[in-house]
Amino acid sequence: NPQLSDFGATMSRLTGVRAIMKDIVETLQARAGEDLINLSAGNPVILPEVEQLWRDCTRDLLASPHYGEVVCRYGASQGYQPLIEAVVADFNQRYDLHLTPRNVLITPGSQSLYFFAANAFGGTGREIVLPLSPDYTGYGGICLVPESLRAVRPALEVDEAGHEFKYRPDFDQLEFGAETGCVIFSRPCNPTGNVLSEGEVRRIAALAALREIPVLVDAAYAAPYPALNFTPMNPVFAPNIVHCISLSKAGLPGERVGIAIGDEGILRAIEGFLTNACIHASRYGQALAAQAIASGALAHLSETVIRPHYQHKFTVLAQGLRAGLSLDLPWFLHRGEGGVFAWLWLRDLPISDWELYQELKQAGVIVVPGHTFFPGLRQEWSHARQCVRISLTASVHDIERGVQRLTQVVQRVMAYR
Numbered sequence: 001n002p003q004l005s006d007f008g009a010t011m012s013r014l015t016g017v018r019a020i021m022k023d024i025v026e027t028l029q030a031r032a033g034e035d036l037i038n039l040s041a042g043n044p045v046i047l048p049e050v051e052q053l054w055r056d057c058t059r060d061l062l063a064s065p066h067y068g069e070v071v072c073r074y075g076a077s078q079g080y081q082p083l084i085e086a087v088v089a090d091f092n093q094r095y096d097l098h099l100t101p102r103n104v105l106i107t108p109g110s111q112s113l114y115f116f117a118a119n120a121f122g123g124t125g126r127e128i129v130l131p132l133s134p135d136y137t138g139y140g141g142i143c144l145v146p147e148s149l150r151a152v153r154p155a156l157e158v159d160e161a162g163h164e165f166k167y168r169p170d171f172d173q174l175e176f177g178a179e180t181g182c183v184i185f186s187r188p189c190n191p192t193g194n195v196l197s198e199g200e201v202r203r204i205a206a207l208a209a210l211r212e213i214p215v216l217v218d219a220a221y222a223a224p225y226p227a228l229n230f231t232p233m234n235p236v237f238a239p240n241i242v243h244c245i246s247l248s249k250a251g252l253p254g255e256r257v258g259i260a261i262g263d264e265g266i267l268r269a270i271e272g273f274l275t276n277a278c279i280h281a282s283r284y285g286q287a288l289a290a291q292a293i294a295s296g297a298l299a300h301l302s303e304t305v306i307r308p309h310y311q312h313k314f315t316v317l318a319q320g321l322r323a324g325l326s327l328d329l330p331w332f333l334h335r336g337e338g339g340v341f342a343w344l345w346l347r348d349l350p351i352s353d354w355e356l357y358q359e360l361k362q363a364g365v366i367v368v369p370g371h372t373f374f375p376g377l378r379q380e381w382s383h384a385r386q387c388v389r390i391s392l393t394a395s396v397h398d399i400e401r402g403v404q405r406l407t408q409v410v411q412r413v414m415a416y417r
C-alpha cells in the first residue's frame, strides 16, 4: 500500500453512508436469489418519459453542426455557454431576477461543487456549518479537514396524535462567528424530506450576511428541476446565497451536471478549485441540459412526471405505516415535503438504529440506519440513533411489501421499550 498524506488518509476513510453501503452491497450479494426488498437505494428511478427527453436531446446534439465543438474541444471552466445562457434566461423569467452569465458556474455534479466550496471557504480554523442536523450524508466527506464540519441540533415540532414531526432550525443554538467559512443545507432535505420555510432560509442567510459568509442552498430536489417538492416552495436569492442545482434527480446522474447560481465573487473562488481539479465539467451532458432547459421540457416533465411519481410513493408508504403501526406507539414520520426518501423516527427505540437495521435485514427489508445522516454533529444525541431512512426509489409493490415487513419488526421491537 502506498504511503498516504494526511489528506490522502482522510479521503480514503469509509465515512458515513459509504460504510453502510458496503454492508448493503455485501448483503445483497450474499443473499442473491432471496426475496430481499431494498428500500435503501438513492439511485433515481428511470422514468420512460424522462429517458425519452434525454434521448431526444442526444439525437438533436448528434445532428447538430455544433457536435464537434461540444465534444472534440476543451471549453471554459465556467461551463458551456449555451447552458449558462439557458439557466440565466429561465431563472430570470421564472423568478423575476436580473442574473447575468457571470452569476452561473457549471460543475461536474453538485457533489464536487460542495467539495470545492467546502475547501475554498472551510478548513483549518474555518468552519463549515450545517445549520440543521440531520442532513445529506455526503457532506461528511467534503472537507479535507473533517473536524471543520459543525452541525447544529434542530428543534422538533411533534404532532403526537398525527404521528408526524418536522425539524426546525434552532435559532437559539445557531451562531456564526469569525471562524465560520460557509454554511450548507439541503432544501428539500435528503434524508428527511424537510423543506425549510422561506423565512427560515432568509433568517439563516441574514445571520451569515453579517459576516459576509456564503450560504450554499443545496437544491438537488428543488423546483424547477427536478421539482421534487411536494409543498409549494420558491428558491430564495440573496447576495450571499449560492443556489445549487443538480440534474441528477432529473434523470441525468450519469452525466454529472451541477449548477451554481450566485454572487460572481463567490463563484470565482469555487471556479478556481474546479479549474485545478478537472479543468471543466463534461460538455456532452451540458449540451443536452442546455436544450432541455431552453425548450422548457425539463421543467415541464419535472412537474408532470417526476414529482407525481415520488409523491405517490410517499403516500403509499405513509399509508402502509399507518396500517401497520399501533397508534399507541411513539413512531413519527417526518412531514413529506419533498425528495425521494421518507424519514421515520422511533422515539424510545430500545435498540440502536444499527441493531434495528440488522433485525430488518433478517426480516427481508433493507433501509439505511439514521445515524449516518448527522455528519458534523459533535454532541451525543439519542435521537440520532432512533431513525431510519426509507427510499422511495423501489416499485410501489416493493414499498408496500417492504413497509409491511418493517412495521412487523417495529411492532415487535418497540414492545420492549
Ligand code: PLP
Binding pocket: 042, 108, 109, 110, 111, 112, 136, 138, 186, 189, 190, 218, 220, 245, 246, 247, 248, 253, 256, 257, 258
Ligand atoms: N445533495 C443532495 C441533497 C443529494 O441527495 C445528492 C445526491 O444524492 C447530492 C447533493 C449529490 O448529487 P450530484 O453530485 O449527483 O449532483
